[in-house]
Amino acid sequence: MSQPVAIVTGAARGIGLATTNLLLGEGWRVAMVDRDGDELSASAGALTDVLALPYDISDPEQVTRAVDETRAAFGRVDALVNNAGVADFGPIEETDFARWRRVMETNLDGTFLMSQAVTRDLARQGGAIVNIASISGLRASTLRVAYGTSKAAVIHLTKQQAAELGEHGIRVNCVCPGPVDTKLALAVHSPEIRAAYHDAIPLNRYGSEREIAEVIAFLCSTRASYVTGQVIAADGGFESTGVGLPALREAGPA
Numbered sequence: 001m002s003q004p005v006a007i008v009t010g011a012a013r014g015i016g017l018a019t020t021n022l023l024l025g026e027g028w029r030v031a032m033v034d035r036d037g038d039e040l041s042a043s044a045g046a047l048t049d050v051l052a053l054p055y056d057i058s059d060p061e062q063v064t065r066a067v068d069e070t071r072a073a074f075g076r077v078d079a080l081v082n083n084a085g086v087a088d089f090g091p092i093e094e095t096d097f098a099r100w101r102r103v104m105e106t107n108l109d110g111t112f113l114m115s116q117a118v119t120r121d122l123a124r125q126g127g128a129i130v131n132i133a134s135i136s137g138l139r140a141s142t143l144r145v146a147y148g149t150s151k152a153a154v155i156h157l158t159k160q161q162a163a164e165l166g167e168h169g170i171r172v173n174c175v176c177p178g179p180v181d182t183k184l185a186l187a188v189h190s191p192e193i194r195a196a197y198h199d200a201i202p203l204n205r206y207g208s209e210r211e212i213a214e215v216i217a218f219l220c221s222t223r224a225s226y227v228t229g230q231v232i233a234a235d236g237g238f239e240s241t242g243v244g245l246p247a248l249r250e251a252g253p254a
């Protein structure tokens, strides 16, 4: 069998780049899609078995070009990782329509467009889609009316896709990362938000890009061949926990 091929969006940096590196290490070839052409060239330049595709996933024509070029270069697609995402936090009254659309067009429209563009390729050998949502799509919070709503929609899109595409042998799952120190998080996590996350996370720390990539790579692989329609939080326990952690920490071990 020839080497499997993954398309990873938002692959120039952060969780997308960590996923690319992990998949390469497991013998995949990777088409790296990112609209930041400079950062993409710098990241892809250091790697082999990759194809750098400087495209914007919110634009249907660029999506078509990205998938066409992947087919031409690699001849197959076994997995799609819909990782590209935009975080823009603000109160509801300051979220004008332009800001709302900026978030939706990448996080939701781009995930829909990329998935649709590769369905035929994935169906050929029974491939996998992994959508990257967020804990902000599982639990509501302040300042995230656009971001949180877009990620909740990605979670439901995952289930819609799993229900329909299972017919073609395609598995579709969703990973919800907790906070990870990437450029995205550094731009929107104020000191107050950072402290609040520590207060709410049993493991009492941010995750690493690699820890999120491990879950994504598992879901892409045949090791997850009977897993579809699932939403997995890689979040240090945030989603499963209610109140009380700071009080417990203050009390110390019994």
Ligand SMILES: NC(=O)c1ccc[n+]([C@@H]2O[C@H](COP(=O)([O-])OP(=O)(O)OC[C@H]3O[C@@H](n4cnc5c(N)ncnc54)[C@H](O)[C@@H]3O)[C@@H](O)[C@H]2O)c1
Pocket (backbone or CB within 6 Å): 009, 010, 011, 012, 013, 014, 015, 016, 033, 034, 035, 036, 039, 055, 056, 057, 058, 083, 084, 085, 086, 087, 105, 106, 110, 132, 133, 134, 135, 176, 177, 178, 179, 180, 181, 182, 183, 184, 185
């Ligand atoms: N970092 C976190 O704390 C965190 C938490 C939960 C979820 N996530 C999600 O994980 C994913 C990756 O996040 P990250 O922290 O690595 O982000 P990042 O900002 O470090 O990287 C995102 C990459 O996506 C690219 N991108 C954005 N919009 C694009 C578009 N329309 N077309 C093509 N490329 C585009 C950017 O250029 C960038 O290189 C995102 O979907 C994000 O919402 C991140």
